[in-house]
Amino acid sequence: MSRVLNFYPGPAALPIEALEEAQNELLDWQKTGMSVLEISHRSKEFDAVHNETIDLLKKIYGIPDNYSVLLLQGGATLQFAMIPMNLIGNGQTASYVVTGSFSKNAFKAAKTLKSIHLACSTEEDGKHFRIPKPEEINLAPGSVYCHLTSNNTIFGTQWKSFPEYGEVPLACDMSSDILSRRVDFKPFGLIYAGAQKNLGPAGVTVVIIRNDLVDSSQEGLPDILSYKVLVSKNSLFNTPSCFGIYMMNKVLKWVKKKGGLAFIEQQNEEKAKLLYDVIDENPEFYVSKVEKDSRSFMNVTFNLPSEDLLTKFIEDAKTENIIGVKGHRSAGGIRVSIYNSNNLENVRVVSQFMKRFVEKNG
Amino acid sequence: MSRVLNFYPGPAALPIEALEEAQNELLDWQKTGMSVLEISHRSKEFDAVHNETIDLLKKIYGIPDNYSVLLLQGGATLQFAMIPMNLIGNGQTASYVVTGSFSKNAFKAAKTLKSIHLACSTEEDGKHFRIPKPEEINLAPGSVYCHLTSNNTIFGTQWKSFPEYGEVPLACDMSSDILSRRVDFKPFGLIYAGAQKNLGPAGVTVVIIRNDLVDSSQEGLPDILSYKVLVSKNSLFNTPSCFGIYMMNKVLKWVKKKGGLAFIEQQNEEKAKLLYDVIDENPEFYVSKVEKDSRSFMNVTFNLPSEDLLTKFIEDAKTENIIGVKGHRSAGGIRVSIYNSNNLENVRVVSQFMKRFVEKNG
Numbered sequence: 001m002s003r004v005l006n007f008y009p010g011p012a013a014l015p016i017e018a019l020e021e022a023q024n025e026l027l028d029w030q031k032t033g034m035s036v037l038e039i040s041h042r043s044k045e046f047d048a049v050h051n052e053t054i055d056l057l058k059k060i061y062g063i064p065d066n067y068s069v070l071l072l073q074g075g076a077t078l079q080f081a082m083i084p085m086n087l088i089g090n091g092q093t094a095s096y097v098v099t100g101s102f103s104k105n106a107f108k109a110a111k112t113l114k115s116i117h118l119a120c121s122t123e124e125d126g127k128h129f130r131i132p133k134p135e136e137i138n139l140a141p142g143s144v145y146c147h148l149t150s151n152n153t154i155f156g157t158q159w160k161s162f163p164e165y166g167e168v169p170l171a172c173d174m175s176s177d178i179l180s181r182r183v184d185f186k187p188f189g190l191i192y193a194g195a196q197k198n199l200g201p202a203g204v205t206v207v208i209i210r211n212d213l214v215d216s217s218q219e220g221l222p223d224i225l226s227y228k229v230l231v232s233k234n235s236l237f238n239t240p241s242c243f244g245i246y247m248m249n250k251v252l253k254w255v256k257k258k259g260g261l262a263f264i265e266q267q268n269e270e271k272a273k274l275l276y277d278v279i280d281e282n283p284e285f286y287v288s289k290v291e292k293d294s295r296s297f298m299n300v301t302f303n304l305p306s307e308d309l310l311t312k313f314i315e316d317a318k319t320e321n322i323i324g325v326k327g328h329r330s331a332g333g334i335r336v337s338i339y340n341s342n343n344l345e346n347v348r349v350v351s352q353f354m355k356r357f358v359e360k361n362g
Numbered sequence: 363m364s365r366v367l368n369f370y371p372g373p374a375a376l377p378i379e380a381l382e383e384a385q386n387e388l389l390d391w392q393k394t395g396m397s398v399l400e401i402s403h404r405s406k407e408f409d410a411v412h413n414e415t416i417d418l419l420k421k422i423y424g425i426p427d428n429y430s431v432l433l434l435q436g437g438a439t440l441q442f443a444m445i446p447m448n449l450i451g452n453g454q455t456a457s458y459v460v461t462g463s464f465s466k467n468a469f470k471a472a473k474t475l476k477s478i479h480l481a482c483s484t485e486e487d488g489k490h491f492r493i494p495k496p497e498e499i500n501l502a503p504g505s506v507y508c509h510l511t512s513n514n515t516i517f518g519t520q521w522k523s524f525p526e527y528g529e530v531p532l533a534c535d536m537s538s539d540i541l542s543r544r545v546d547f548k549p550f551g552l553i554y555a556g557a558q559k560n561l562g563p564a565g566v567t568v569v570i571i572r573n574d575l576v577d578s579s580q581e582g583l584p585d586i587l588s589y590k591v592l593v594s595k596n597s598l599f600n601t602p603s604c605f606g607i608y609m610m611n612k613v614l615k616w617v618k619k620k621g622g623l624a625f626i627e628q629q630n631e632e633k634a635k636l637l638y639d640v641i642d643e644n645p646e647f648y649v650s651k652v653e654k655d656s657r658s659f660m661n662v663t664f665n666l667p668s669e670d671l672l673t674k675f676i677e678d679a680k681t682e683n684i685i686g687v688k689g690h691r692s693a694g695g696i697r698v699s700i701y702n703s704n705n706l707e708n709v710r711v712v713s714q715f716m717k718r719f720v721e722k723n724g
Contacts, residue, residue: 002393008402011604019397023388027381033366033685035381037563037609039688040370073565074586075437077600081584109584196601201399203435203565203603222443222471224436238439239558241565241603242373247399323395324402358704 004104007298007347008324009153009337010176010197018250029105036246049249050236056252057179060260063208064185070207070227071235071245076102076175079192079207080109083171086217087144087190088114088229094171095119095143100128100152101330106173110147119146127331128155130291134163143168151177153197154328156301156335157294162187169210177298179207179255180266180340189213197298197350198340200248203241255340264340271338272297272352278358285362286354287333303333307359320353367708370686371515371661371699372538372559380612398608403601413599413610418614419541424621425570427546432569432589433597435606438464438537441554441569442471445533448579448589449506449552450476457481457505462490462514463692468535472509481508488516489693492653496525505530513539515559516690518663518697519656524549531572539660540568541617542702543627551575559660560702562610565603587682600690617702628700633700634659636713640720647724648716649695665695671723672696682715 006013006106029036030045039046054069063069072078075326083106088094091221094114096107098121110116117140122128139146151158153176162170162184171188178193190209196202207227214231223229223237230237255264276295279302288295288302304310314326314332327333338347368375379409381499389397401408416431425431434440445468450456456476458469460483472478479502484490501508504717508530513520516539524532524546531551540555547553553570558564576593585599592599594597617626638657641648641664650657650664664671675696689695700709 002395003390006396006400008400008405011400011402011601013400014397019399023385026385026388027378028365033364033683034368035376037381038368038370038373038375041564042374043370073437073603074440075435077586077599078436081586105585109586112582112584116468194601201605202403202601203606220474223467223472224439224443224471238437239373239556239564241435241606243563243605244565244603321395 004321004323005342005349006323007336007338007342007350008251009328009335010215010339011202012197012337012339014201014247015251015254015341018247018254021250022247032219037243039242041236044275045243049246050130050234050240051244053249053252056256057206060252060255061179061183062185062261064094066211067208068211068214068231070209070230071240071248072205072207072230073203073241075202075205076173076192076194077105077109079173079205080106080228081113082225083145083147083190083192084110084116085221087171087213089144089218092144093117093140093142095139095146095168097121097132097137097148098123099131099149099157101154102152102173102175103147103149106147127289128152128157129289129294131157131159136249137163137327139165139168145169145171147171147173149173151175151296151298153299153337154331154335156290156296156299158296158298160293166194169213177296179261179264180268180298182261195244195248197337200251201244202245204248213297245333251341267344268297268338268340270344271342271347272300274344274347275300275336275338275354278351278354282358282362285358298337298339298340300336301327301331301333312361313357316357317353320349321348322353351359363685366683366685367704367711368685369698369700369712370703371690371697372556372701374559374699374701375703376563376609377613377616380609380616383612384577386610391477399605401604403598403604408604411608412596412602415607415611415614418611418618419568422614422617423541424547424623428573428575429547429570430576430593432571432592433602433610434567434569434592435565435603437564437567438535438554438556439467439471441535441567442468443475444587444589445507445509445552445554446472446476446478447583447587449533450478451506451580454506455479455502455504457501457508457530458640459494459499459508459510460485461511461519463516464514464535464537465509468509468511479505489651490514490519491651491656493519493521493656499525501527501530507531507533509533509535511535513658513660515535515661515699516693516697518652518658520658520660522655531575538701539658541623541626542630542660544623557606557610559699562613563606565696566606566610570661613703622650629706630659630700630702632706633704633709634662635705636709637698637700637716639662639664640713640716644720644724647720658700660701662698662700663689663693663695670675674723675719678719679715682711684712684715
């Protein structure tokens with residue numbers, strides 16, 4: 001078996017230790033004589049994994065006690081609809097900051113449901129290369145929340161600090177940088193993320209929600225779309241994505257074993273530096289339009305001087321076992337996604353490849 | 363490793379062949395050097411599995427060409443909300459037949475969203491022991507659909523034939539008996555099912571929808587809740603539950619190899635007969651309130667003469683490797699779930715155990 005270096009933007013690389021454990025116990029889990037894929041979500045064995053997963057996330061991430069953690073289905077995209085449904089009442093509004101494709105989708109989904117306000121957009125010719133300055137963001141008066149996307153996977157930008165609006169909580173899509181660095185939860189009312197980048201496989205969505213927002217959320221929704229019901233049922237209102245939660249449990253234990261969030265944050269900074277240093281040393285060859293202080297530590301994007309070189313870069317990378325670096329069709333170029341599971345050694349291979357590639361072709 | 367005989371109501375037993383294949387390739391799938399858990403849902407490898415899974419289901423189940431197949435997240439429970447959202451327009455209504463807990467939940471969810479009509483309920487003292495006769499069902503005039511639940515997992519009842527209402531299509535939750543027998547699709551506008559009983563692990567939801575209903579479905583919904591958008595994107599509007607789809611692919615291939623739907627149907631009839639025969643031979647001991655012509659071929663439910671015997675039955679069963687037969691808390695008693703993956707030999711073990719148990723304790 002030869003494993004590749006996987007830099008897909010998500011679903012993405014998982015820790016090999018988590019995969020090996022899952023493989024070993026796939027036919028007989030915890031001596032139940034069953035696969036985890038076959039066991040009731042109401043069994044004591046699954047219930048223990050479910051609750052442990054929530055506890056691990058709370059502890060590793062430092063989530064304060066006045067927040068609830070939900071493990072749902074439907075991806076961040078379903079949250080684009082559930083957040084306004086649950087949090088915006090009659091006659092109320094919320095503000096949206098658009099910094100990329102997914103935050104635009106969140107804005108569009110909310111707009112089909114409620115009267116919301118575009119507080120800021122960084123779009124230029126359909127693209128986004130920066131995080132806005134605080135003074136560019138104009139909240140609508142009385143906003144029940146301000147929505148933003150902490151890391152823009154497609155364009156490779158990331159908020160380095162978050163605005164604080166006092167009474168107006170942030171509702172933040174952290175799909176592509178959750179658990180990648182320490183977070184001060186104070187400005188946040190709600191944080192959500194698809195698991196398939198930093199937490200586990202596709203099919204699980206994490207929602208971290210402040211309890212007062214649950215309490216004051218809208219009544220009269222179908223149960224499956226109601227935070228109030230889902231929190232009261234500890235995410236087990238219906239059958240969850242059991243295997244996804246089980247894998248997330250293993251990924252969180254791996255994070256803990258590695259040294260927790262402090263280690264992860266430091267490693268992510270070092271990884272990003274390895275790649276951005278090569279870009280900065282070769283600014284004519286590795287062209288990045290992303291503003292330096294908006295650079296993502298999760299998705300490093302850049303372009304090459306020609307389409308031929310771009311194709312050659314992707315092909316040469318493949319011969320060195322580097323997979324998944326083709327940029328998103330709407331951004332073009334190269335994107336190297338360096339989520340938590342990609343360690344320093346893997347990223348060093350890419351950085352050395354980039355250096356050699358510019359030497360040969362620059 | 364010792365595998366048990368798993369009669370859980372769902373998530374439920376999977377074919378050992380499917381589990382072994384998944385285990386073998388969990389670290390390196392199709393020589394990609396990646397796990398299927400790590401690969402992009404936009405990769406050609408995953409796309410092939412996704413499309414093949416839909417094709418397999420269409421062919422094995424005999425789904426006519428004028429239906430689309432969606433592979434979604436959120437369980438049947440999310441469909442309880444999506445169906446009325448998409449299919450009931452302003453001033454329109456739909457009729458609901460309530461024959462168990464889940465059909466009641468479907469009715470309640472729809473009622474939060476639209477003005478719908480209860481066409482029939484078989485509830486007596488909070489329980490359901492029968493499928494209604496055609497003359498008991500009173501459709502509201504102009505109903506855009508009639509909703510029913512083909513198999514009631516908790517109480518152990520099942521529709522043996524379906525009503526046909528001409529212009530009014532059936533919208534049917536088949537979570538617990540999808541792909542268990544041949545189906546004439548003509549009366550159905552929409553069929554949906556959580557995968558975790560007959561199709562694969564939890565986390566995938568199948569929706570089979572007639573294309574004219576997609577075309578005429580409501581506008582102005584968030585994309586993630588719109589059948590129109592989801593069909594146009596071939597269920598890949600956002601990241602799907604990739605691993606669930608991959609496992610469903612393996613389960614469908616197993617069905618095909620076994621002899622397809624004809625084999626499955628025949629085996630399911632034989633399996634059910636093995637258990638109902640023991641019940642009928644010992645009607646004072648294995649007490650079933652379910653009307654004979656409403657008996658489920660998927661979930662065989664019965665009670666015992668005392669709580670002590672009930673406890674003893676579950677404990678003795680466990681010593682013979684029989685797991686998951688405790689009835690749902692709202693129905694009590696015993697429930698033996700004999701979905702497709704449980705073969706005749708497994709069910710024969712239960713039937714023989716039941717015979718011995720009544721000999722010893724009757």
